Amino acid sequence: MRKVECIIKSGDCANALSEYPEDYFDLIVTSPPYADCREKTYGGIKPEEYVGWFLPKSEQFLRVLKPTGTFILNIKEKVVEGERHTYVIELILALRNQGWLWTEEFIWHKRNCHPGKWPNRFRDAWERCLQFNKTRKFHMYQQNVMVPMGKWAETRLKHLGKNDVVRFDSQVGSGFGKNISNWVGRDKAYPSNVLHLATETDNRSHSATFPRALPEWFIKLFTKEGDWVLDPFVGSGTTCEVAQKLGRNSVGIDVLQEYVDLARSKVAPVEMMLFEREATYDKNNAK
Ligand SMILES: C[S@@+](CC[C@H](N)C(=O)[O-])C[C@H]1O[C@@H](n2cnc3c(N)ncnc32)[C@H](O)[C@@H]1O
Known part of the structure; x- marks a missing residue:
């Protein structure tokens, strides 16, 4: 009997993860609040305070990730006083000091980015998806993302x-x-490390949702069925919704109760999913 679990937890991710044992998750894929963004809802962390805000959380991520696991961090720096802020670069260096290997950087090219006009730059149509690992021997299923x-x-x-x-x-x-x-x-x-994915504009009651194809690509690349996926800043629940469809167990955490409720509504009804997956599993394993 196999069971796909999906747990949405409420609270600060560092606190919530302190209840989990070490080496538990196979993949962490997430998009935290970016510095200086969305002050009125859930963000507003100053760029110069961002690394200090993030490190206690990534310390927990490092503890709960398996040695064969991967951490994908979707993030992008803003322009501050005419320059790109360096907080993401500072974060990468701080994460390396914390014990992470900065293994790769994927670019998410937003195919449907709306046009704009600025006197001294072009429209910003990409974001970073930084890959960190605990060891060089991480699991990667490259055949799952062939094009x-x-x-x-x-x-x-x-x-x-x-x-x-x-x-x-x-x-x-x-x-x-x-x-x-x-x-x-x-x-x-095999694909390149540039992902050409459109942002999704369907009304999902959250202002910064992942396109479903983004977590889907990383879940397929770094996990197999039955593995455990974590999104510590789960927002509307996209990562858990996709993980569930792909037969991966998942945990999502959000500090705002309205997003916890929203994410929980995305992953129901679990029983139906479990029934379908078990049927497939039994058929595939029949002698
Ligand atoms: C960029 S959004 C994530 C959106 C998500 N990828 C989606 O597809 O809906 C970041 C989320 O992090 C949550 N958040 C902010 N601080 C947090 C913390 N300390 N612990 C857990 N969640 C937090 C916010 O409430 C917000 O929903």
């Missing part, structure tokens, strides 16, 4: 040069080689 080869296959692979049909060592000294001819005849390829 169609597309036009690249029709054009580039039709005209292979002499360096494309042998293993050609990296020119940037990465130690990795590539043999482009290996991709001939395949219909899927």
Whole structure:
């Protein structure tokens, strides 16, 4: 018998997580309040105070994440007095001092970003999704996020040069080689670290929701069915809603009761979900 659990907790995430044992979660995927944003609702942390605000929380994240787990932090710095603020860069350095490895940075390109006009910059159409790990041996299921080869296959692979049909060592000294001819005849390829996802504008009673495809991509990449996913700033509950659909257990935490209630309404009815998943599981495991 397998069961998909989804628990939405109320309170400050550091306090709520102190009840959990260490090495419990396989993935943390989250978007905290950004500095200087949404003062009237749940945010308003000053950029210069942000690192001090965040570190007690990430200390708990570090404790409850498994050594094979991954922490994805969606965040972006604002412009303050004509310059990009450096608080995200300072946070990355502070997290490294706390014991995290800064393994990768994904870019979320907001495909449907609305146009705008500024005298000295273009519209901001991307956010960071920072990847942190506890060890270099984290679980990653790359085949789960493969994409169609597309036009690249029709054009580039039709005209292979002499360096494309042998293993050609990296020119940037990465130690990795590539043999482009290996991709001939395949219909899927691995994606890049740029995610082209539209923001979702459906009315979800929260001003800063994830597009569902964002947590979905990371949940597929870093977990398998039955694993545990945590969103410590769960807001409207998108991460837990998606985790549940993908057969992952999840915990979501929010400090505001109205969002806790909203998130709880997104993940019901759990019983129906459990019934469907068990049926699939039994069928797949039948001898
Ligand atoms: C950017 S929103 C998250 C939105 C979410 N990704 C979604 O799809 O709806 C950040 C959330 O963090 C919550 N929050 C702020 N401080 C918190 C804290 N100390 N502990 C837990 N949640 C907190 C806010 O109430 C807010 O709902």
